[in-house]
Structure formats: structure tokens, C-alpha cells
Amino acid sequence: MPLLFILTLFFKFAISTDFGDLVKTTVRGNEAVLYNCSSSEDLQISNCYLDLFRKYNLNVTSLPGSETDPFQVIRYDATNMCKNYKALKTCANNDGCFNYNTFRALLNSEIDAEYYVSQTGFLEFYCFHGSDFILYYECMQTIELDDLSETIFTECSELEVGTCDSVSKTTQCERAVVRKSCISLKAINAYCQYQKILTSMTGWNQCEYMPCVNFSSKSTSFFMIFLIIYVYFLHRETII
Template identity: 55%
Template sequence: MVVMIVLLIFIKPHLTFSFDSGGLVKPTVKGNPAVLHNCTDDQDSIMQQCYLDLFSAYGMNFTSLPGGSEDPFSKIRYDNVNINFANLMECHSDVIDNCLNFNTFYVILKTDDDADYYISQTAFLKFYCDYGRDFINYYECMQRIEDDVLANTIYTECTVLEVGSCGSVSLSTQCESAVVRKTCSDSTVHSYCQYQKILMGMTGWNHCDYMPCINNSFKSHYLLFLMLLISMCL
């Protein structure tokens, strides 16, 4: 499986996955209202059209962005999306750079769940396309966590801590990082953080004063979670 992914990323850009990679997509919490901004109506329309063009490349012809319950990214997750994702990022790049955030999708789609879906899926594609080696490390680690009942339970419970504040997002990230480090390695924490940085950049949590993966606060709190994990394994 790992060899297949390596070939997909580095050798055969038009091959497709034989599995749905949706299980690797990290959900995200509602955007940080303290820092995220709303874009203009024209910019929102441009953003929507860029995504409609992306879906059209996969034979999905929508007149407006479908909700997350329809899972329009399902076809894209089977594909090596580097080229089409690059086209999305270059589609009115000024709008993409300034408006690809939780607020924009909330304005377009009207619900937190749908905005969460689009941000989560877009962040996953960016991680896969722009950070190939880290994606492989992350994929391998998630497989190991999934196969370890205790680690998987703790990792899943980490998201319960995330309720939409700097403190809760920080705690959740510390918790997940501790599981990744204990189950996999220090280098895999770096890969996890690359993914988390993308998500935080799109949701505004990267602006918090103390945030693991963004600044050094992770080290000061890591031992607490490591001790908790070790005690649960005894």
C-alpha cells in the first residue's frame, strides 16, 4: 500500500487510488471568529465558481456548491489530484489566497457542518499534494494507530477536547501529538504538524498565543499527555 502511494505521488501522476482516502481526512473545528474575515460577495462568487470548476473536472456538474452530506470530494479522493488541485489554487489566486477560510464557506453554504466539510477536504488535498513525504508518514502512522485499540481510542477521544477556543484546540492538538509520538516517532509528529498547520491556517487557530505545531508551547505540555498515555497502558 505504501509503495502504491509513493508511486502515485512521485512517479505516476495520473493513477488513481484503489481505496477511498476519506478516513485520513481530519475534521476541523469551527473557525476562529477573532481573526477570520468575511470576503465580498464577488469574491465569494469567484470562490464558489473555482470549486464548481474543480468538480466539473470530475464529471460533476453542479450549479451551486453541494452540501457535505453529498460528499462531492469522494471522486477526487480516489484520484491523484495534484494537477486539478493546482488548478484550483491558481483559479483567481488572489481570491484563493485571501478568502479560502471557514467564514467564506459558511457564507456560501450557510451551515457550520458544510463549511467544516469543505475546509477539511481542501486541507487534506493540500497536504497530500504539497507534502508528499509527510503524507506518507502520516498515513503509515494513522494505520498503526488504527491497529492499536488503546491508541485509537485515545486519539479519537482527543477531538472531544476541541470545542472552538484557543485553549481547547491547543489541548486537542497536544493530545493527538502525544498519541502520534508514542505510537510512531518524533519525525511523524512533524508530519502530523504539517497537516495541522494547514487546517489551522484555514480556520484561524494559528493566530492563538499558545498553539502546538505553531509555536513552542507543545513542549511545555507534552509530558502531561505522555504520562497520561503511559499510565493508561500499565
């Protein structure tokens, strides 16, 4: 079946669907390695986001925080979401400013900065990597159908505390679940494409070793294996 036909069917299905559950959360960025935009560039980014929100009848004069989930109405709009996101990028005219440091400066909040990175990263993945997004979506559906896999995948993110080592371990952990549950190499590549976008926006792609980003010969660590075994037996005890 041609890819274009599959994409068309999927995006028709996606109308009026909120993909919020597919938005990967992020931790605070690796601020020291990220590009710091000028005050005028920050202001331009802010105005571009305000223009985006106003297209959805959000009457805001400053960037709203994560507690109101202003991106929800955008995620529901599969018809115009990508057109509006591309307009946002054209307005900003500087992809380098779409990073954690920019949002931290604009919002003065780590939590809100993490939220904007997660939501913007999702739009980038959805709009510019459509075939990978579908594979990722199908893989996440498969994982959700298996209680153990879902539990382990959820526990993986608990490792992430905003250091090279923790982000690396989380990525190893999640990728291992994707490999086991979804089998397909394409699904692993789709997960990695999403992770590359997020680690680029947070600066963790600059770490010496980051799965999906650089191709080290390191195998899954004993820590990772321990975690999976630990969660497995914890899950069994809960059932019993």
C-alpha cells in the same frame, strides 16, 4: 531508497483508493481573526469549486453540502486530483480566501463550512506535502493497529469544541499519541504540518499557544495526562 521512487510507488498504490479516513475533521473557525473576502472574491471561489466538481461529472449549479460528500470522487482520483486542485487554486488566485469564513458565507452552514475546510486542507496536504503525507499515512496505520492508541487518538478530537484552549488540548493529545506510537520525529513533524494547514484555514493558529504552530516551552498538561490514563482504564474495563 530515493524519495521520488518511494512517492511514485505510493501514489501508484493510491490509485482508486479513498483516503477519506485520513481527512482530519475540524471545528468551527476562529471567525474574528480570519480574513473576510469580498462578495466578488466569494463568488470567484464558488465558481472555481463548481468548475472542480464538474470535472468529475457532478452536475451542480451551487456548492453541494457535506451530506453528499462531493469530494469523495476527487479523493478516489489519485491520478488527476492534484492537477485539478492546483487548477482550483490558480482559478481562485487568492489563498487567503480558502478559510472557514469564506465557506461559512458561501454555504450558510457551520457543518458544511467545516467539511469544506477539512477536504480542502486534506488536498493541500496531500498535493503540496507529499513526503509528509506518506509519513502521516504510515503513522495512522500504526495507530490503527493498536486498539488503545486508536481509542485515545479518537478521544482526543472529543476535546475540540472551537476555542483556543480546546484546539490546543486536542493538538497536544494527538501529538502525544503520534509521539508514542510512531516514535519518529519525522512522523511528528508530518502530523504538525497537516495541523498547521488546518489551523491556518480555521484561524486557530492565531491563539497565544498552539502546539505545532508556535513553539512554547509548555509541556503536556496534567489534563492531557489525566485523559490518557482515563481512556486507558476505560478501555481495559470494556475489554474485561
